[in-house]
Amino acid sequence: MKPVLALLVCSLVAVSGQGPDPSICDPKSTNPGPPLPELPPTFQVIVEANIVEKNYTMDQREFYDYPNNRGALMSYGNGTRKHEVYDYGTLEKFTIFDNGTCKTSNMSTSRFNFFSYHMEHGHAHINKAGFILHFGADFNETYNGTTMIRGIPVNHWYSCMHNATWNSTYKLDFYFTVPGYRTASGQDQIPVRAEIRGKRLTYNPQTHGPSDTYKSIHHIYDFQGFHSRTGHRDLSWAYQTEGLVCPGRVNTKPVPTTPQQFYAEVEMVNEKNQTVHYMKEYFDYNAKLFRIDFHPTSNKSKSWSFGTVQHQAVHDYNSGLEYLMSYNPENCSIRPISNFSLEAAIDSNDHTKVHMKTSYKLFHFDDKDFTYEGVSRVRDIMTDVWVSREVNYDLPANSKYSTDFLYQWYFSAVSTTHLLYQWYFSADNWTTTTSQTMNQSQVPVRLRMKGSWKKNDASTQKESEFVFNMFNYDSGPQYLYRFDISMCFKDPSMKEAVFFQMPGVYNNLVQGDKYRFYYGVQDAVAKAAGVHPLRVTSVWHTPTNGSLWVGATLLAHPDVKGDSVEMTPQKPLDAAFKDFKKRVDANTMVIKFTPNPSRGQEVYLTALPGTLETNKDFFTFISERNQPSNTYQPGTVAGIALGTVLLGGVIGAGVGWFLWRYRLQDVPYGTQT
Ligand SMILES: *[C@@H]1O[C@H](CO)[C@@H](O)[C@H](O)[C@H]1NC(C)=O
Numbered sequence: 001m002k003p004v005l006a007l008l009v010c011s012l013v014a015v016s017g018q019g020p021d022p023s024i025c026d027p028k029s030t031n032p033g034p035p036l037p038e039l040p041p042t043f044q045v046i047v048e049a050n051i052v053e054k055n056y057t058m059d060q061r062e063f064y065d066y067p068n069n070r071g072a073l074m075s076y077g078n079g080t081r082k083h084e085v086y087d088y089g090t091l092e093k094f095t096i097f098d099n100g101t102c103k104t105s106n107m108s109t110s111r112f113n114f115f116s117y118h119m120e121h122g123h124a125h126i127n128k129a130g131f132i133l134h135f136g137a138d139f140n141e142t143y144n145g146t147t148m149i150r151g152i153p154v155n156h157w158y159s160c161m162h163n164a165t166w167n168s169t170y171k172l173d174f175y176f177t178v179p180g181y182r183t184a185s186g187q188d189q190i191p192v193r194a195e196i197r198g199k200r201l202t203y204n205p206q207t208h209g210p211s212d213t214y215k216s217i218h219h220i221y222d223f224q225g226f227h228s229r230t231g232h233r234d235l236s237w238a239y240q241t242e243g244l245v246c247p248g249r250v251n252t253k254p255v256p257t258t259p260q261q262f263y264a265e266v267e268m269v270n271e272k273n274q275t276v277h278y279m280k281e282y283f284d285y286n287a288k289l290f291r292i293d294f295h296p297t298s299n300k301s302k303s304w305s306f307g308t309v310q311h312q313a314v315h316d317y318n319s320g321l322e323y324l325m326s327y328n329p330e331n332c333s334i335r336p337i338s339n340f341s342l343e344a345a346i347d348s349n350d351h352t353k354v355h356m357k358t359s360y361k362l363f364h365f366d367d368k369d370f371t372y373e374g375v376s377r378v379r380d381i382m383t384d385v386w387v388s389r390e391v392n393y394d395l396p397a398n399s400k401y402s403t404d405f406l407y408q409w410y411f412s413a414v415s416t417t418h419l420l421y422q423w424y425f426s427a428d429n430w431t432t433t434t435s436q437t438m439n440q441s442q443v444p445v446r447l448r449m450k451g452s453w454k455k456n457d458a459s460t461q462k463e464s465e466f467v468f469n470m471f472n473y474d475s476g477p478q479y480l481y482r483f484d485i486s487m488c489f490k491d492p493s494m495k496e497a498v499f500f501q502m503p504g505v506y507n508n509l510v511q512g513d514k515y516r517f518y519y520g521v522q523d524a525v526a527k528a529a530g531v532h533p534l535r536v537t538s539v540w541h542t543p544t545n546g547s548l549w550v551g552a553t554l555l556a557h558p559d560v561k562g563d564s565v566e567m568t569p570q571k572p573l574d575a576a577f578k579d580f581k582k583r584v585d586a587n588t589m590v591i592k593f594t595p596n597p598s599r600g601q602e603v604y605l606t607a608l609p610g611t612l613e614t615n616k617d618f619f620t621f622i623s624e625r626n627q628p629s630n631t632y633q634p635g636t637v638a639g640i641a642l643g644t645v646l647l648g649g650v651i652g653a654g655v656g657w658f659l660w661r662y663r664l665q666d667v668p669y670g671t672q673t
Pocket residue numbers: 009010011012013014163164165166
């Protein structure tokens with residue numbers, strides 16, 4: 001339909017000069033006849049365009065959307081297909097070719113565009129359908145009765161157009177179904193055919209004006225399946241360029257901001273190998289910690305893993321070390337963080353050490369070519385989509401690799417996503433509901449990476465396509481217990497348990513908010529010992545009414561040298577312990593405890609000097625403290641067990657078994673009292 005519009009646009013009717021050719025039509029005759037049908041504000045139609053004078057046919061599926069200021073065409077002609085998207089908001093046209101490339105054109109500088117537009121208060125707007133098709137009262141339609149087209153009874157109108165500059169005369173016939181005719185869509189008076197016939201002077205490139213030779217045109221447009229219904233289906237796909245980069249496109253929405261901390265569960269789909277992997281990622285830029293849980297599926301990776309078992313890798317940039325752990329079987333290896341790690345990058349100033357990427361960099365948002373390409377429904381979630389083509393993105397200088405990837409992000413589009421977490425505790429006649437509402441907007445839902453890469457110029461090009469689906473995303477604080485590394489410090493010489501007493505005045509407050517208390521303990525012990533809080537694990541306390549005992553374990557610094565920019569000097573264990581003891585004895589080991597604001601205010605608790613005990617393991621200490629003759633209270637061990645599991649991370653199966661047995665032993669005793 002493009003040719004006719006081009007012609008129509010440049011041949012507005014004006015009866016003047018030499019006048020129209022009477023053998024084609026007479027512009028003076030007007031008899032509007034019955035009321036002219038109105039074209040709806042949105043519609044789609046399939047058009048078969050027969051360009052008679054040039055002997056070819058073109059098929060087009062047209063989408064018209066006045067309210068959303070856009071249009072789209074899918075056309076098939078001369079054996080090739082293309083998809084055009086017209087965005088009048090930015091006056092851009094995107095042409096998507098069958099070979100998967102997309103071209104951006106500026107409508108304000110191109111001579112013709114299919115739907116045509118006008119300016120409204122400084123903004124471009126697609127024209128009304130009647131104007132585009134040159135049909136309606138404005139065009140002085142003449143009614144010419146009813147006839148049959150393709151077996152359909154139709155009303156026939158025509159208009160006559162003339163342009164003096166080109167000395168052109170065109171007759172445009174329009175056929176609409178007669179009122180009451182049962183159309184397929186149920187819509188009344190829909191267009192069935194348009195036909196244009198006429199002639200004009202050809203263009204003279206020398207004079208940029210009309211030449212003295214005529215050319216005739218004759219086009220027949222058959223409209224099929226005209227309707228404006230969308231039903232339950234979302235037609236946005238027709239107006240989308242999803243998955244394609246259209247170079248030069250205007251970015252209409254900046255990429256989301258990224259948090260300093262986040263947690264996400266990731267489903268990684270390898271489209272080429274047809275495999276699916278699952279991972280959990282914990283990212284904390286403030287604490288310079290990263291953890292990833294994964295499960296290698298191939299024995300090939302033996303060189304960097306323990307085989308096909310569940311792994312947990314903690315990357316501590318404060319020491320430059322990676323703690324790679326598996327729990328079943330138990331295994332740990334400590335080594336410098338590799339620059340191949342997801343969140344690691346070779347430092348550009350230093351050129352050898354790694355540093356931790358910001359989440360902004362991790363998401364590739366330092367790539368300024370990301371452009372917004374509209375909304376899309378992913379996993380039933382409405383998402384905003386950004387895309388970029390990244391050629392040799394972030395490759396180290398002098399790398400022989402070459403990469404070319406399409407990087408496409410989907411973020412939830414709703415301005416705020418309410419994720420409601422609810423826990424229900426119920427025991428017999430007692431029910432409590434606690435809920436915590438968290439507002440998170442622009443949550444990452446999916447990342448798609450598709451492209452090719454080569455190891456070097458001589459190697460063959462490899463194709464890759466990955467989809468990363470992100471679940472349970474949480475940009476809230478990342479608690480340190482998630483980065484527990486105590487598993488790597490099994491050797492008694494690598495750790496030092498400390499136990500100390502505190503004034504029992506806040507027992508109730510501590511008991512009611514023990515995890516917040518544990519964070520305070522971890523922090524205070526680390527400060528007092530002069531080490532990073534990561535080196536303080538297995539925090540616990542005695543939830544009894546008597547004296548309040550608190551314990552923690554100080555970890556040694558492994559005998560492995562890290563290699564990161566953020567590295568800080570690491571104190572040896574004995575020096576850390578000595579410093580800690582000094583602080584306790586000097587009455588300056590102060591725990592800042594910030595309970596839940598609804599429970600109480602921030603308090604400062606000082607360890608009682610002279611109470612520091614050590615050189616015992618946790619269980620010996622507990623059993624000595626909780627002899628049946630002592631002030632044993634049911635619940636003690638259960639409380640410790642839970643606290644240890646939570647704050648100390650996953651403790652080994654042996655310890656779990658111990659606690660389980662210990663508790664069983666105590667149950668009869670507890671009930672007897
Ligand atoms: C004839 O068409 C030209 C564009 O090709 C246009 O600029 C001109 O205004 C038209 N003349 C009349 C009288 O409408």
